[in-house]
Amino acid sequence: MALQDIGNRQTAGVTLRRLHKSFGAVEVLKDISLTIEPGEFVVFVGPSGCGKSTLLRLIAGLEEVSAGDVFIGDTDVTEKDPSDRGIAMVFQTYALYPHLSVAQNMGFGLKAAGRPKPEIAQKVNDAAAVLQLTDYLDRKPGQLSGGQRQRVAIGRAIVRNPDVFLFDEPLSNLDAELRVGMRLEIARLHRELGITMIYVTHDQTEAMTLADKIVVLRAGRVEQVGAPADLYEDPDNMFVAGFIGSPAMNFFPAMMGNGGQIELGGSRIPAPVLSNPPAPGTPLTLGLRPERYQIRTDGPAPHGLTFQVEFTEYLGSSSYCYGTIGDGLACTLELPNGFRPRRHDVISLGLDSQNMRIFDQSGLRIR
């Protein structure tokens, strides 16, 4: 049985219009407008306290909106109960009822809706077969592993046949190995169901690997919305540039020089092509990803840029080197395979101006 055979599935997009949420005097979400297409996998990502879980709870109807509208499909659901929104949610803690069996947990929504027992059993068995839970239907959640509990939580959501799936940091309670496995399962689930999924995480790796579209949030505002590659390659500001990518992008204080050059730590390097270049003497921030340097072993650096090694992390398939450039500016490099510098070694660096990202003093990107 394939996942799409479970029930007659339909999906809906989600539209948020000028959404605000306050708890007392504290405004946690500020003027959020967003369109999520039907069938899209959207990830809300951001640091702790940025409002991503609150935004998900507003969509679910678990929190009341202070201002603005929530549409699921063409329906305004802002004032509707969670159960009338056509959504299903997988919680960070799984929220499996500990006194009920796996089958009872999965069929809880249908039982509450007064569906006949044979129908509930049929749907639960179908979902359990797909999620490899058939042998565990009579067990209590406490008798299952973390991964199995996660699958039960997903199964409970599937059985409800929702228009939109909501995930609130569903993998954060799992160990690293299981997290990768469950990530693949969720990706498979999305591919086979084709249902709109909204997923909250603080882990940018999860966001990059799962999302069709990432929404980066900070302090209750949307910083940027886009495909993972767009956010990585073309960030709108320093926050997004620094948040997306691991290790994070290197930032160096620099200054716009004359003749289309940038002054960086005593070196003068060619600036990228900018449609609106700042005036010479303008302070700015230069951003460079750790893998976008050229390590020169055949001679001195073309712009006199050198890197002093502090220590190296060997990760098997790749290595990272932490040290300083210029006048002691902290910098991280991804090393080519087989290249193992030692502490205090000095490496000559080459830079391609196309790989540089330039930000103004307020942190906004200069393009």
Add this chain to the structure above:
Amino acid sequence: MTVTSTSTADHAPPTPRKPRRAGWHGLVYVLPALALVAVFFLVPLGMTVWMSLHDWPLLGNPRWIGLANYDRMWGDAGFWNAMRFTAHYTVVVTIGLLGVAMGLALMVQSQGRAIAFYRTIYFLPVVTGFASASLLWAWLSNVDAGLFSPAAQMLGMTDRRVNLLAHFDTAFWSVTVMVVWKMAGFYMVILMSGLQSIPSDYEEAARIDGASWFQRFRWITMPLIRQPFALALVLCVSGSMLAFDQFYIILNGGPRNQTVTAVYKIFNESFVSFRLGYGSALSVVLLVILMVLSAIQLCLLRDKGAAK
């Protein structure tokens, strides 16, 4: 610094270690508690059983009569009336108390300054002694000097003043209301601790699943507060089975000895009629009944393998 492997250097087997034992000093810690239990429970219990096997007058020598005191209960109509009334009172007051306590606990389980105020208000009667509360109620129920009867007349509920304590039904309900007023706060706290231990995720997941308030209460809340509920139930049933003060102070067992409880009967036999042996036998029977009832309740409400 160099690190070398020592696995080949030392072929001697590892030194076996004995597991640590708690030792006799652990007993020292529990000795005070054991002494209290022995002096104030086990010794009196043994003495009560011993007395129940005797004809034990207040003055004079006790006389061994074996199980005659227990045999006598079969034909003692007063004993059966007291047991029937105690059972009736226990059922009514337990339902009333736990129902009101659950309602209050549901109302005040959330956080907040106003909620804390209401919790305090609901809990205040608990700190009043049963005797004081009973005296207060006796005064409030007094047909001339009290409050209830004139208030009922003023509100047009009755055309004349009614002595609430003169008729069995009104007297019984008057005492029941007093006990619920006085004790509901105590059981509210027990149930509230259970409610507050339920993660909010369960409630939210059930809301998304479309469960109504009643369905959530019945299928999620009640099973998850099974243990605090069992504690409240056992305390409530045993407390009601041992009821005495309120019926003694407010009603003096009346009207027409219809509100004599099991403990009241024991009191009468032991300290009014001075049949201490028979009173002890009644006490032993009441203790056995209480133990059996508590065991049944705990078995029925036992958490059957729900892992958290």
